Amino acid sequence: MRSKTVLxxxxxxxxxxAFLFIxxxxxxxxxxxxxxxxxxxxxxxxxxxxxxxxxxxAILTVGMTVWLWRNSKRGxxxxxxxVPLFIVMGxxxxxxxxxxxxxxxxxxxxxxxxxxxTDFVDDDDMLMTxxxxxxxxxxxxxxxxxxxxxxxIVGGVPVAATY
Amino acid sequence: MVNGRQLHFHLAxxxxxxxxxxxxxxxxxxxxxxxxxxxGALKGAKLKPILHxxxxxxxxxxxxxxxxxxxxxxxxxxxxxxxxxxxEQKVGKMPVRVSQELDNTFEPRTLIIxxxxxxxxxxxxxxxxxxxxxxxxxxxxxxxVVVLGDDKKSVRAFERTVDGRALEFFVRPDVSQFEMTDxxxxxxxxxxxxxxxxxxxxxxxxxxxxxxxxxFDWKTxxxxxxxxxxxxx
Numbered sequence: 001m002r003s004k005t006v007l008x009x010x011x012x013x014x015x016x017x018a019f020l021f022i023x024x025x026x027x028x029x030x031x032x033x034x035x036x037x038x039x040x041x042x043x044x045x046x047x048x049x050x051x052x053x054x055x056x057x058a059i060l061t062v063g064m065t066v067w068l069w070r071n072s073k074r075g076x077x078x079x080x081x082x083v084p085l086f087i088v089m090g091x092x093x094x095x096x097x098x099x100x101x102x103x104x105x106x107x108x109x110x111x112x113x114x115x116x117x118t119d120f121v122d123d124d125d126m127l128m129t130x131x132x133x134x135x136x137x138x139x140x141x142x143x144x145x146x147x148x149x150x151x152x153i154v155g156g157v158p159v160a161a162t163y
Numbered sequence: 164m165v166n167g168r169q170l171h172f173h174l175a176x177x178x179x180x181x182x183x184x185x186x187x188x189x190x191x192x193x194x195x196x197x198x199x200x201x202x203g204a205l206k207g208a209k210l211k212p213i214l215h216x217x218x219x220x221x222x223x224x225x226x227x228x229x230x231x232x233x234x235x236x237x238x239x240x241x242x243x244x245x246x247x248x249x250x251e252q253k254v255g256k257m258p259v260r261v262s263q264e265l266d267n268t269f270e271p272r273t274l275i276i277x278x279x280x281x282x283x284x285x286x287x288x289x290x291x292x293x294x295x296x297x298x299x300x301x302x303x304x305x306x307x308v309v310v311l312g313d314d315k316k317s318v319r320a321f322e323r324t325v326d327g328r329a330l331e332f333f334v335r336p337d338v339s340q341f342e343m344t345d346x347x348x349x350x351x352x353x354x355x356x357x358x359x360x361x362x363x364x365x366x367x368x369x370x371x372x373x374x375x376x377x378x379f380d381w382k383t384x385x386x387x388x389x390x391x392x393x394x395x396x
Contacts, residue, residue: 029176029183034262040178044192044202098185100174105239112231115224120235123221124314125248127232130215136230138223143235145246148174148195149184150233158169159213161233162184162195 004071011064015084018057018091021050026099050095054088061088107147112137132157139163165200165208179261181380196376197384217375218317225340226355263383268390271379276318277388278373280305284385286378291393292318297332297343298391299323307371308332312354313341318375321356321368 025043029035065081072078113120120140121127127138133155144150144163152159168188175185175192182195191203198210216223223230239245247253251274259271269275275286280303287298287309296311306329309320323330330345332352341354350361356368374381382388 025176029178031177032180032258032260033177034260035178036262039262040183040192040202043176048190048203098173098175100176104174105236106173107233107236111234113234114231115228118220118224118232120240121220121232122248124219124316126316127218127220127223128215129218129223129227129230130213131227132213136223136227137233138218138220138227138230139233140220140235141217142246142248142250143233145250146239146244147236148182149172151171152233157213160170160172160184160210162172162182 004068007064007068011061011068011084014057014060014064015087018054018061018088021046021053022091022094025050050091054091054095058088058092061085104146104148107143107150110150110152128161128163130154130159130161132159165205165210179263179383180259181383196374196380212372214370214372216317216319217373218312219314222312222314222317222354259377259379261379261383265379266382269378271377273378275376275378275381276309276320276373277376277381277385278302278307278309278320278371279385280307280371284388285391286381286385286388287391288378288393289318289375291391295393296334299331300391302389308368309373310334310341310343310354313339317354318373319354319356320371320373322371323368325363325366325368 025047028039028043065085126141129138135155137154139161150161170186170188172184176183184193189204191200191205193200200206200208255272274289283303285302292311298309300307306323308323332343335342343352348362350358350363352358358364358366
């Protein structure tokens with residue numbers, strides 16, 4: 001085989017690997033699908049390694065792209081080299097994202113209202129509430145069903161309110 | 164807090180329709196409903212549950228006039244992305260697709276009150292509580308009482324043994340603010356579990372954590388759960 005063909009195949013497998021490290025965990029832990037403990041272990045391992053793996057893939061891809069670019073004469077085969085580079089860079093970026101927080105933005109700086117200033121909750125709305133060391137805090141369900149997790153310190157105790 | 168270290172959690176995934184959170188500090192994954200670490204460096208660790216309530220604003224502010232309420236994020240509020248008031252009804256119609264075998268005692272999304280006393284667990288369907296409150300029961304070797312608030316939404320559970328004597332309670336149906344009376348002394352108790360008048364005035368029942376949950380999720384994490392039967396009332 002010509003070295004150029006070999007390099008094209010290598011480039012393809014690097015891109016596919018990077019893509020799988022991104023796509024498989026997203027697929028396994030998607031909502032409204034069943035998960036087995038094995039699925040979770042796989043998703044966690046791939047997700048944990050994805051930043052390093054995609055970076056390595058990016059370095060290899062850039063190297064191979066440069067070589068193939070120099071050794072390509074036809075314009076279209078140069079142009080097509082953009083595609084794997086684009087996909088791998090996308091993977092590098094996604095490995096550093098939490099796509100669940102795209103849909104449900106985290107509450108970066110939680111602020112609280114006294115009861116007489118609470119005009120955003122109706123009397124029959126449900127709240128999750130805690131009382132620790134004499135301090136009472138409430139987390140409206142309608143907000144919690146969106147954010148799902150809010151960190152707080154109540155009565156000196158760090159708590160994670162989750163719903 | 165785990166091993167003296169404060170963790171910060173983020174929504175990170177879904178496991179059989181209960182969400183997974185990831186901590187910033189170690190990147191480990193935690194199961195929301197159990198507080199247990201399922202993957203990563205802290206695997207096997209467990210967050211300490213905190214006694215909490217799920218109450219209507221009306222009931223909570225009556226009991227906690229100096230409390231504070233989480234403000235909505237103005238951007239998300241404006242975009243209309245927060246859940247609507249009929250959120251519970253909408254979720255109730257969503258499909259259940261999980262890897263575990265479903266127990267068909269109830270429909271998967273039947274709302275129940277889950278209680279754990281000394282490792283013994285029991286599910287009380289909300290519909291049973293709506294028909295019969297208080298529910299007088301025994302769980303994990305303790306005498307307990309489960310009550311529905313005057314708002315017909317808030318639920319609390321207490322140990323009903325006071326000074327070594329188990330009390331039987333009756334809820335007064337004809338009052339606007341929750342009141343229950345014990346058969347033994349006729350003392351009147353409020354929704355916080357405190358005796359406000361009568362022989363036992365000033366006594367406080369010990370609160371027990373209750374978890375409002377879907378039947379399928381409760382059964383997954385509490386496979387040996389018992390079920391409260393309303394009987395032939």
